Amino acid sequence: MSSSEERKLILKSSDNEEFVVKESSAVQCLTIKNLVEDRCVSDPIPLANVDSKILALVIEFMEKHAETTLSNSEKKEFDVEFVKKPFDDLLELILAANYLDFRELMDVLCNTCAKQMENWSVEEVREKFNIQNDYTVEEEKAARAENPWAFE
Amino acid sequence: MADWADLPMDILVVIAQSLTLIEDFTSFTAVCKEWKSVTSILKKKPSLPTRYPRIMLAEKIDTEDQENRGDQDASVRCFLNLLASKTYQLQLPEASGRNCRGAHYGWLWTIGIDLQINLLHPFSRQQICLPPMLTFPDQYEYDETFKPQEVWDFFVRKIAMSSNPRKEKSSHDYNEDCTIVAIYGEFAILAFTKLGDTVWTNISVHSRVYQDIIFYNGKFYAVDVHGVVVVCDFDDANGPIATIIAPAPVETSDLYQKYLVESSGHLLLVSRLRKGLLFDDDDDDDDEDDNDDDDDVEEEDDVNDEEEGDDNEDDKGDVDGDDNVDEVEDAEDIDKEEEKKARYYTTGFSVLRLDECHEEGNNYAYRLTEVTSLGDQALFLGSNVSTSIASSECIKPNCIYFTDDNCELYLNEPGGGGHDMGIFNMEDGTIQLNYAGESRSYISPPLWCI
Numbered sequence: 001m002s003s004s005e006e007r008k009l010i011l012k013s014s015d016n017e018e019f020v021v022k023e024s025s026a027v028q029c030l031t032i033k034n035l036v037e038d039r040c041v042s043d044p045i046p047l048a049n050v051d052s053k054i055l056a057l058v059i060e061f062m063e064k065h066a067e068t069t070l071s072n073s074e075k076k077e078f079d080v081e082f083v084k085k086p087f088d089d090l091l092e093l094i095l096a097a098n099y100l101d102f103r104e105l106m107d108v109l110c111n112t113c114a115k116q117m118e119n120w121s122v123e124e125v126r127e128k129f130n131i132q133n134d135y136t137v138e139e140e141k142a143a144r145a146e147n148p149w150a151f152e
Numbered sequence: 153m154a155d156w157a158d159l160p161m162d163i164l165v166v167i168a169q170s171l172t173l174i175e176d177f178t179s180f181t182a183v184c185k186e187w188k189s190v191t192s193i194l195k196k197k198p199s200l201p202t203r204y205p206r207i208m209l210a211e212k213i214d215t216e217d218q219e220n221r222g223d224q225d226a227s228v229r230c231f232l233n234l235l236a237s238k239t240y241q242l243q244l245p246e247a248s249g250r251n252c253r254g255a256h257y258g259w260l261w262t263i264g265i266d267l268q269i270n271l272l273h274p275f276s277r278q279q280i281c282l283p284p285m286l287t288f289p290d291q292y293e294y295d296e297t298f299k300p301q302e303v304w305d306f307f308v309r310k311i312a313m314s315s316n317p318r319k320e321k322s323s324h325d326y327n328e329d330c331t332i333v334a335i336y337g338e339f340a341i342l343a344f345t346k347l348g349d350t351v352w353t354n355i356s357v358h359s360r361v362y363q364d365i366i367f368y369n370g371k372f373y374a375v376d377v378h379g380v381v382v383v384c385d386f387d388d389a390n391g392p393i394a395t396i397i398a399p400a401p402v403e404t405s406d407l408y409q410k411y412l413v414e415s416s417g418h419l420l421l422v423s424r425l426r427k428g429l430l431f432d433d434d435d436d437d438d439d440e441d442d443n444d445d446d447d448d449v450e451e452e453d454d455v456n457d458e459e460e461g462d463d464n465e466d467d468k469g470d471v472d473g474d475d476n477v478d479e480v481e482d483a484e485d486i487d488k489e490e491e492k493k494a495r496y497y498t499t500g501f502s503v504l505r506l507d508e509c510h511e512e513g514n515n516y517a518y519r520l521t522e523v524t525s526l527g528d529q530a531l532f533l534g535s536n537v538s539t540s541i542a543s544s545e546c547i548k549p550n551c552i553y554f555t556d557d558n559c560e561l562y563l564n565e566p567g568g569g570g571h572d573m574g575i576f577n578m579e580d581g582t583i584q585l586n587y588a589g590e591s592r593s594y595i596s597p598p599l600w601c602i
Binding site for chain 1: 167183187
């Protein structure tokens with residue numbers, strides 16, 4: 001029997017494209033790891049919520065972070081370049097990371113979102129995140145009074 | 153097509169936990185009600201630094217118009233933004249009656265008559281206990297008439313930290329890798345502890361009367377009253393030791409308080425020049441001299457009974473935030489009278505830079521070079537960890553923002569310390585007030601919260 005490092009898995013995106021990945025890389029996604037441990041691995045593993053474009057990116061990240069020869073700082077450099085994508089693409093990646101339960105990718109993406117938000121006003125955040133302000137005028141005033149630091 | 157507005161709550165929580173500044177965190181809660189509810193999931197406000205420093209004003213213990221506030225007042229502390237245009241009030245009973253000094257990363261440290269030393273984050277109100285005052289190795293000689301409770305407010309002069317004491321993504325634990333170095337005791341020597349330790353341990357030093365410490369490039373550096381800079385080595389076989397890395401500056405005086413700060417990638421040695429009744433006389437008035445520490449202590453005995461509570465002269469009402477300061481005014485215009493009465497006030501700063509020195513035959517690792525401009529940086533000096541910050545809409549470049557940190561002399565000053573603060577312009581040597589009101593205290597005058 002071959003060692004787990006050599007075992008491969010086939011992942012299928014929602015638009016039916018198949019990707020071959022090493023099992024040792026793929027188990028960074030807890031969803032996949034649980035399938036493997038429970039011996040519920042079908043061949044290929046269907047990922048109904050992730051299309052091929054996003055799955056390719058997830059796999060790129062996954063394989064980079066599974067490489068034992070890379071130092072932490074090299075991985076961080078990769079992360080910095082990896083997240084240089086249009087903001088809306090990050091949403092798809094976050095949802096995929098959530099679905100796959102891929103903690104490391106999730107942290108990197110959420111960090112990036114947080115950094116972006118640091119440059120935006122409250123109104124801009126609402127715009128980018130497509131959020132309706134559901135505070136009344138009084139409630140907003142009260143919020144400002146309670147947390148004055150934000151509103152210089 | 154997915155919509156950002158549909159982000160599940162647990163992802164919002166991760167994003168909220170990734171925010172690095174308080175301002176961003178509170179902006180987050182202002183976006184909408186669902187986002188605000190994220191913070192209740194987090195249970196505690198995070199102990200984050202702020203984007204810009206703020207001044208924490210002295211405690212306002214005021215006998216006027218307190219009928220409706222009652223005891224609440226002692227638990228509220230006022231903060232001022234840099235332009236002195238807004239004041240904020242925070243519930244901070246943890247600071248009441250205690251000596252507060254700025255530290256770093258948004259933290260303060262406090263010491264009280266209970267001799268307990270704590271790190272305190274004013275926004276989250278998280279506290280981390282440090283080993284208490286009596287665990288420092290070198291204590292005064294106490295007896296029945298001279299107790300530790302007489303020296304608590306100046307026993308520890310300053311502390312510096314090697315990293316943020318807060319553990320990433322957890323508001324409960326602290327960072328066990330955080331090392332803290334303190335200047336303490338009768339002779340202002342150095343000691344260190346790590347978060348979680350129960351005692352302070354001495355660092356072996358050649359001289360006494362250290363005045364500033366910082367953490368720079370992975371090491372702790374300290375400067376003494378003569379301007380001699382040392383670096384601390386914790387790995388020496390004989391125990392922690394401080395070694396000299398630069399000669400004392402040629403033109404300086406022990407009367408000039410020394411600071412060390414990193415700015416634009418270099419270590420700077422800053423001297424603070426003061427004048428006043430105490431400085432115009434003879435050698436006896438050298439407030440940094442060892443002997444004077446004893447004199448001050450004796451004075452403490454007499455004044456101690458009054459110090460503890462209600463004799464602080466209060467500000468003239470500006471703290472309520474009604475008076476906006478659109479323009480800062482020259483110290484000279486307002487306070488000529490004050491200057492005549494003040495025991496001490498700052499007249500200027502001089503800055504030297506430590507440059508690495510690899511020349512043959514040189515005894516020291518660094519030499520000192522005069523600096524006439526800080527570039528786009530501003531220095532924040534006082535009881536806090538000396539810090540350099542890039543200029544912005546509320547921070548002027550090439551300036552030194554300073555507060556009153558002459559803690560041994562607060563009791564000597566009518567009304568308490570806190571008057572000696574302002575903004576020094578490196579270019580023209582002028583000093584402007586950064587706060588037109590008065591905020592004085594015998595224990596804990598205004599400080600930078602950075």
